[in-house]
Amino acid sequence: MNPSRPVTLDDVARRAGVSRSAASRVINNAPHVSKAKRDAVLRAVHDLGYVPNASARALATNQVGAVVLALSAEDPQVFADPFFAEVIVGVTSVLEETDLELMVMLATSARGQTRLEQLLRTRQADGVMLMSMHGDDPIARLAEQSDVPVVFGGRPVNFEPRYYVDADNRGGARLATEHLVAIGRRRIATITGRMDEGAGTARYKGYQEALAVAGLDAGRVVHGDFTEDGGGRAMAELLARHPDLDAVFVASDQMAIGALRVLKDAGKSVPGHVAVVGFNDIATARHTAPPLTTISQPIQSLGHEMARMLLTLTSGDTPSPLILPTRLVQRASTTSTITARSA
Amino acid sequence: MNPSRPVTLDDVARRAGVSRSAASRVINNAPHVSKAKRDAVLRAVHDLGYVPNASARALATNQVGAVVLALSAEDPQVFADPFFAEVIVGVTSVLEETDLELMVMLATSARGQTRLEQLLRTRQADGVMLMSMHGDDPIARLAEQSDVPVVFGGRPVNFEPRYYVDADNRGGARLATEHLVAIGRRRIATITGRMDEGAGTARYKGYQEALAVAGLDAGRVVHGDFTEDGGGRAMAELLARHPDLDAVFVASDQMAIGALRVLKDAGKSVPGHVAVVGFNDIATARHTAPPLTTISQPIQSLGHEMARMLLTLTSGDTPSPLILPTRLVQRASTTSTITARSA
DNA sequence: TTGAAAGCGCTAACAA
DNA sequence: TTGTTAGCGCTTTCAA
Numbered sequence: 001m002n003p004s005r006p007v008t009l010d011d012v013a014r015r016a017g018v019s020r021s022a023a024s025r026v027i028n029n030a031p032h033v034s035k036a037k038r039d040a041v042l043r044a045v046h047d048l049g050y051v052p053n054a055s056a057r058a059l060a061t062n063q064v065g066a067v068v069l070a071l072s073a074e075d076p077q078v079f080a081d082p083f084f085a086e087v088i089v090g091v092t093s094v095l096e097e098t099d100l101e102l103m104v105m106l107a108t109s110a111r112g113q114t115r116l117e118q119l120l121r122t123r124q125a126d127g128v129m130l131m132s133m134h135g136d137d138p139i140a141r142l143a144e145q146s147d148v149p150v151v152f153g154g155r156p157v158n159f160e161p162r163y164y165v166d167a168d169n170r171g172g173a174r175l176a177t178e179h180l181v182a183i184g185r186r187r188i189a190t191i192t193g194r195m196d197e198g199a200g201t202a203r204y205k206g207y208q209e210a211l212a213v214a215g216l217d218a219g220r221v222v223h224g225d226f227t228e229d230g231g232g233r234a235m236a237e238l239l240a241r242h243p244d245l246d247a248v249f250v251a252s253d254q255m256a257i258g259a260l261r262v263l264k265d266a267g268k269s270v271p272g273h274v275a276v277v278g279f280n281d282i283a284t285a286r287h288t289a290p291p292l293t294t295i296s297q298p299i300q301s302l303g304h305e306m307a308r309m310l311l312t313l314t315s316g317d318t319p320s321p322l323i324l325p326t327r328l329v330q331r332a333s334t335t336s337t338i339t340a341r342s343a
Numbered sequence: 344m345n346p347s348r349p350v351t352l353d354d355v356a357r358r359a360g361v362s363r364s365a366a367s368r369v370i371n372n373a374p375h376v377s378k379a380k381r382d383a384v385l386r387a388v389h390d391l392g393y394v395p396n397a398s399a400r401a402l403a404t405n406q407v408g409a410v411v412l413a414l415s416a417e418d419p420q421v422f423a424d425p426f427f428a429e430v431i432v433g434v435t436s437v438l439e440e441t442d443l444e445l446m447v448m449l450a451t452s453a454r455g456q457t458r459l460e461q462l463l464r465t466r467q468a469d470g471v472m473l474m475s476m477h478g479d480d481p482i483a484r485l486a487e488q489s490d491v492p493v494v495f496g497g498r499p500v501n502f503e504p505r506y507y508v509d510a511d512n513r514g515g516a517r518l519a520t521e522h523l524v525a526i527g528r529r530r531i532a533t534i535t536g537r538m539d540e541g542a543g544t545a546r547y548k549g550y551q552e553a554l555a556v557a558g559l560d561a562g563r564v565v566h567g568d569f570t571e572d573g574g575g576r577a578m579a580e581l582l583a584r585h586p587d588l589d590a591v592f593v594a595s596d597q598m599a600i601g602a603l604r605v606l607k608d609a610g611k612s613v614p615g616h617v618a619v620v621g622f623n624d625i626a627t628a629r630h631t632a633p634p635l636t637t638i639s640q641p642i643q644s645l646g647h648e649m650a651r652m653l654l655t656l657t658s659g660d661t662p663s664p665l666i667l668p669t670r671l672v673q674r675a676s677t678t679s680t681i682t683a684r685s686a
Numbered sequence: 687t688t689g690a691a692a693g694c695g696c697t698a699a700c701a702a
Numbered sequence: 703t704t705g706t707t708a709g710c711g712c713t714t715t716c717a718a
Contacts, residue, residue, distance in 0.1 A: 006465060008695060019705045024697060032703055051465045055401035056695035059710045064398065066446070076432055080643065085428040089419055092449040103409070104447050106435040122349055122394045257630065284627040287600065351711060362689045367713060375687055399711035402694050 007050045016044035027052060066101040067310060068125045070116050072140070073133035076108045082283065083299055087153065090303020091129065098311065100126065113139065120146040127310040132156050135196025149313035151306050155198040163313060165305045165322045167297040169199045169279075172326030173206025176249045176277040176295050179328055181214045183335070185247035185275055189220030191234040191259060193251040200226070203251040203279060220245055224255045231255025235262040246274060247334075253278035253285045253294055260288055260333070276333040290332035297326045350393045359387040370395060409444040410653060411468045413459050415483070416476035419451045425626065426642055430496065433646020434472065441654065443469065456482060463489040470653040475499050478539025492656035494649050498541040506656060508648045508665045512542045512622075515638040515669030516549025519592045519620040522636070522671055524557045526678070528590035528618055532563030534577040534602060536594040543569070546594040546622060563588055567598045574598025578605040589617060590677075596621035596628045596637055603631055603676070619676040633675035640669045 013023040018037050025033050026041040033041075044050070058064050069091055071079055078084075088104070095102050103125065107116040119125055120143055131153035132140045143150045144161055152164035180188050190207045193200030204221075211218040220242040224234040231250060235258065238245060250256035256278035260270060268274050270290055278285060281296035305322050312319040356366040361380050368376045369384040376384075387393070401407050412434055414422055421427075431447070438445050446468065450459045462468055463486055474496035475483045486493045487504055495507035523531050533550045536543030547564075554561040563585040567577040574593060578601065581588060593599035599621035603613060611617050613633055621628060624639035648665050655662040 006695095009697095010695080020696085021698080021705060021707095022703090025704095028697085034703065037704090049464070051461045051467075053402070053465075053695050054467050055398050055407065056710090057697075058398035059396070059402050059712085060695080060697040062710070076436065079432050079435075080425065080429045082425045082428060084431075085422060085424055088427075088431075088447060089422050089449065092422075092447070093419065096449075096452055096455050101446050102448070103444050104431060104435070105445070106432065106439075109439055112439050118394045121392070122396075124394075124397050282626075284630050287627050287630050287632075289630075289632055349711095352713095353711080363712085364689060364691095364714080365687090368688095371713085377687065380687090396711050399694090400713075402696085403711080403713040405694070 006053070007048045009050070009052070011048055012041060012044045012050050015048060016040040064124060064126050065099065066103050066125055067095070067127040067129065067307075067314075068103040068105055068119065069129045069131075070105040070107055070139075071131050071133065072107045072113070072116070072137050074108065076106060078133050079106055083280075086299040087131070087303035087306075090300035090305075091307045092303075093300075094304055094307035094311070107139065117142060120148055120150075123148055127151070127314050129153060129306045129310055133197065135194070149310060151310045151313065153302060153306050155202075157196055157198045157201055161321075163309055163319060163321060165302055165309060165324065166198070167299075167302060168323050168326050169202035169297075170206040170209070171323075172279060172295040172297065173203040173249065173251070174210045175206075175326065175328045176279065176293075177207050177210035178214075179293070179330070179334060180247040180249060180275055180277060181210065181216065183271075183275060186216060187220065187242070187244050187246045188216060188218075189222075189238050189242055189245040189248040190218075191222055191224040191231055191238065191248060191250045191255055193224060193226045193255070195223060197226075200251060207249050220248075224251065226252050226255060228254045228258040231258030232262045233258075235259035236266075239263075239266055239268075247271075247276070248274060249277050251279050253280045253282045253292060256292055256294070256333075257284065257288055260292070264289075271332070271334050278333075281329050285329075286331070288333070293331045293334040294329050295326050296329045298324050349396070350391045352393070352395070354391055355384060355387045355393050358391060359383040407467060407469050408442065409446050409468055410438070410470040410472065410650075410657075411446040411448055411462065412472045412474075413448040413450055413482075414474050414476065415450045415456070415459065415480050417451065419449060421476050422449055426623075429642040430474070430646035430649075433643035433648075434650045435646075436643075437647055437650035437654070450482065460485060463491055463493075466491055470494070470657050472496060472649045472653055476540065478537070492653060494653045494656065496645060496649050498545075500539055500541045500544055504664075506652055506662060506664060508645055508652060508667065509541070510640040510642075510645060511666050511669050512545035512640075513549040513552070514666075515622060515640065516546040516592065516594070517553045518549075518669065518671050519622065519636075519638050520550050520553035521557075522673070522677065523590040523592060523618055523620060524553065524559065526614075526618060529559060530563065530585070530587050530589045531559060531561075532565075532581050532585055532588040532591040533561075534565055534567045534574055534581065534591060534593045534598055536567060536569045536598070538566060540569075543594065550592050563591075567594065569595050569598060571597045571601040574601030575605045576601075578602035579609075582606075582609055582611075590614075590619070591617060592620050594622050596623045596625045596635060599635055599637070599676075600627065600631055603635070607632075614675070614677050621676075624672050628672075629674070631676070636674045636677040637672050638669050639672045641667050 013020045127149040135157045140156045152161040192204045222234040224230045278294035281294045285292040309319045356363045470492040478500045483499045495504040535547045565577040567573045621637035624637045628635040652662045
């Protein structure tokens with residue numbers, strides 16, 4: 001026997017003493033095969049260690065056997081982020097139950113974009129999960145029109161895709177702001193995220209809604225960019241423009257960290273003078289001084305549900321969009337029972 | 344024209360008025376095509392928006408057109424980690440220049456392991472980058488014997504693969520320990536990582552070497568498990584067994600965070616009583632109290648170089664293994680110039 | 687330099 | 703319930 005030649009379906013058929021099509025039927029457990037033949041084929045498969053050739057199958061069935069997780073962003077550094085890693089874990093845990101492979105595309109360069117476009121046009125994947133990280137991404141619209149099944153992770157700012165899974169950014173922001181109201185704050189500011197991202201606008205809306213309901217002024221607003229430095233700058237501006245503020249809802253933990261630093265430098269105690277709530281519950285949030293109250297979102301579930309939704313779609317069914325709940329994680333930056341152990 | 348039928352090479356050939364093989368030659372820019380025909384084909388490709396069918400090509404050439412990044416670990420949560428995300432970014436940035444797709448496999452379940460094994464046996468990828476996160480992984484040995492090109496990220500504890508990219512864990516640990524010596528500490532302990540991981544043993548070795556060179560006792564050792572809680576427990580044990588210690592090299596930042604907490608609870612000041620150095624330079628390290636001196640490793644480069652090495656291998660050349668330098672990042676947990684701003 | 691034709695390994699329509 | 707046959711779209715000898 002030739003050691004390097006791969007085992008083909010023909011080999012299996014020959015070994016089992018059946019026709020190739022019979023063998024094929026068994027492999028794909030299709031009907032119309034007698035139990036005797038089926039067993040013979042199964043044994044041959046086992047003995048020979050047969051594994052179907054994915055390319056050949058893909059060519060014959062016009063199904064690729066793989067889905068892609070595509071992240072479209074301007075800055076590749078966006079992906080060097082635990083968020084992204086967790087999404088992959090969620091996605092993988094679902095795909096592991098299927099025979100689909102996962103391809104990852106980070107579409108940031110022109111070349112990457114082109115490839116993603118071609119993939120969408122020419123159906124080189126059975127489905128696409130797309131997370132578009134910046135506003136007004138042409139890829140997003142292109143994907144929506146493609147006849148490849150596409151599931152969005154998060155919603156682009158400019159339109160609502162048919163199929164998406166999103167965290168409840170608006171609800172989370174409302175939760176955060178309501179919490180600030182509940183602990184007695186009345187002059188509540190916000191540092192928003194980028195307003196060309198869905199998460200940015202949604203969180204801003206949540207802030208506005210909560211204050212409207214409480215009958216409080218929602219005018220203490222500075223727009224940030226989701227970065228730590230940007231959060232610091234925004235906080236400084238906020239202090240300059242609204243020195244009376246007694247709380248701030250910051251649309252991301254990264255920005256909140258920058259804001260905490262600026263508050264400390266300005267001699268403001270947290271939460272004494274100013275209570276702070278962040279968003280995302282990143283690992284560092286437990287370790288800031290003081291630890292950061294924040295909104296936690298189920299990132300792995302996001303990946304999980306995206307994959308599930310894509311499977312539903314590829315199987316021909318029509319899923320409905322999904323919004324995953326967020327929750328408040330209370331820490332010392334809003335509850336002053338123990339401001340700091342060393343105080 | 345049929346709107347949904349994909350454009351094939353035949354379409355291109357017909358449009359350009361040449362044979363299919365001529366068109367194929369142009370596409371793969373092979374020789375033996377007149378300039379006139381070449382141009383005609385190119386134009387047809389452009390006009391028709393032709394993109395080759397990857398499956399068909401794979402079948403014909405017996406090359407898949409994809410490489411896989413496989414992470415083998417016992418606990419899927421290992422991947423929900425920025426480390427992993429950064430490696431992917433590094434890998435992708437290289438692959439983007441080629442025509443290779445990236446597949447990601449998280450081999451943690453039995454099913455995932457099996458798939459990875461089959462992939463290795465049946466050559467369903469043009470190459471594999473394997474990061475094996477736990478000791479004595481059968482996959483690692485299997486991979487090493489496979490005739491699919493395999494590059495390791497990090498070295499398994501039990502053997503040295505032919506092709507690997509690793510961070511200089513040993514050197515980094517030496518750096519960390521030497522730093523503690525340099526700032527005048529003499530009773531330097533360590534909390535090691537898991538000793539069934541390459542990084543765990545290598546960092547322990549580095550610690551030992553540095554102390555040997557300095558002529559100091561390297562007996563203050565407790566083995567940890569790379570987790571925050573484990574680090575806390577190990578620190579407690581260290582304090583119990585060696586109450587005289589004046590410094591500790593902790594083999595990961597996560598463990599160091601646990602250790603810092605235990606030190607504080609025990610009333611030990613950092614770095615006053617005990618200086619602390621971590622490893623990895625995770626994002627949180629800047630925000631602990633006090634900020635953590637640590638060893639930073641070039642994670643994106645790791646991914647980058649793994650991909651490069653794999654390309655070298657697939658092109659038939661023989662690369663040599665690579666060890667990437669680490670560096671010391673000095674923060675307040677070892678330098679007491681300003682212990683704490685609020686002090 | 688060119689084109690015809692065989693074949694990669696599989697599936698599926700058809701006939702038996 | 704079976705087996706025969708014709709492709710899927712591409713590459714690659716081979717002969718012209």
